Amino acid sequence: MHTTNALLKEKYFNRHLLWLNTNKKYKGSFQLQQIMRSLKFCISLLVLQALFNVFPTIEAVPAFCPGVFREYIGAEGKNVTFSDVPINPNIEFHFLLSFAIDYTNTKSPEPTNGDFLVYWDTDNLTPSHISSIKAKHKNVKVGMSLGGDTVNGKNATFTPTSITSWVRNAIHSITKIVKEYNLDAIDIDYEHFNADPDTFAECIGRLLYYLKQNNVVTYTSIAPYADDSVQVHYLALWRKYGHLIDYVNFQFYAYEKGTTILQFLHYFETQMYNYKGGKILVSFGTDNSGGLSPRHGFFDACSILKSRGTLHGIFIWSADDSIKDHFLYEKLSQNLLASATV
Template sequence: MSNMALPKLKLIFTLFFLQTLLTSPTSIQAAPANSNLFREYIGAKFKNVKFSDVPINPNVEFHFILSFAIDYDTSSSPTNGNFNVFWDSDNLSPSQVSSIKNQHSNVKVAFSLGGDTVNGVPAEFKPSSIDSWVSNAVSSLTSIIQQYNLDGIDIDYEHFSADPDTFAECIGRLITTLKNNGVISFASIAPFDDDQVQSHYLALWKSYGDLIDYVNFQFYGYDQGTTVSQFINYFKTQSSNYNGGKVLASFISDGSRGLSPENGFFTACDRLKSEQQLHGIFVWSADDSKEIGFRYEEQSQNLLATPH
């Protein structure tokens, strides 16, 4: 080998070394993960709350989540993926969706599937088969999305008559199809700390987590009297469970469970923000917040809109 070839080899080796260094997982710095996303469920309790009642900070990304669309009929029978609107559609109608989006360029409107109960009966996930459920769900939900001019879906089933793998396939294929068809631009899931619930959502996450944009983890599902340090630990545990997901902090308006705004929720959020882990905040729900003047919605959005 000639001496002239040596500098060329050195250059090739140096370039190779630099490329390896740049593509090595240990050398990549994670981008700051804080987000100004604020989300609020609305319409489940029929308390005449309107989109326009809720304060909207122009410096946040704001998602309303209509609650709920359920694959049940009015006689409380399951319908195998044929979804009906069960939110307060008198006050939260298609024209009101268009109006709030026209007034606020930072607002998107989604809707949630399932929920806890329908007419006092547990709203179970109960498909006849994967293929038939997905086919019916894609058709019925596309119709609702187009009628209401909606942007995304949230999955909030809490009761199951199907195994985790069936749930994962049904929901995963549904989200895939709606996204591929350009019908929705984002999807979220809303699990909480219960063995049966977690087994279903973690199966979904394992198979289709790359299609799920946000994890609306119901941290208000933990006991009332949760402390700030307990909340942080719960948050880190669930962030590990839903590894790579944007897990949002959350509270319940009436303060009945979890870490309430009065007892340190915003302290916990400040701490997460300082660690670049505050991916957003969501609230259950506007229906109850109306009675207390939406004071915690304003505080949440101010926190999210303020650079750390």
């Protein structure tokens, strides 16, 4: 119906153009040229209107992205599976397998200079489980996190022998794991360091560059927290290789317990300044850790960030702990992100 109306209007304008062109009063005048240009512009608009009505499936890209939800999973061996976790179809959802670590899997682990082994729950989080959850939920991506806090009770310390050898070993071992598990993302979560910030920045930066340049992974992230000895390493990495990092999974739950909404917002602004131009994801833990908890205003703070246009996403540590509450806060987090399109 709209197409017919537009075409009828086009015929109407064409008749007037013909009349103007043959009318002695206007023929050859500057006024005629101005009128004809205006009418032709109107006809162009009408034709475009007709085309858009003929092809109604052509839609504009939404101006606002609802953000990403990310969940660490598999670190504590509590038999949690991907299918246990509720998934909202209206947002992008990332599972982060925890962890792959470049340490020997022994009673007294030793660093392996970038030769990573899988330490997550391999009984319940297998390659076939990943294929299944991604087939069932098209909005789901799966990645792995490197490092973490401890390995078999010992600090998982970043200990490269040299930049070149660490990067070479890391590229080989990580690429192998990514292909075996069909992973989409990599997250950097080292929390202890036996190397200076520049060495850390070069090792991780070169690794991320290779993985992205060769399409091994699609998404990259880092997971710093507010500790000077930690931040100095990640900020060195960000300054030189920040353009390769998609998300900053900042561990806001590492702040003191009893954090208020105002304090949380201040911390967020501080990290936005530290990681300028980065997508800072807000977070909380379901393991009784610190920071601003959902029970004390986390989602209120998120609503404030959403109103400012700075809520890029939420992540939770971790699914292993959330199962006891039937993933209540995973549902609330995803609903909040999905509602951000309104």
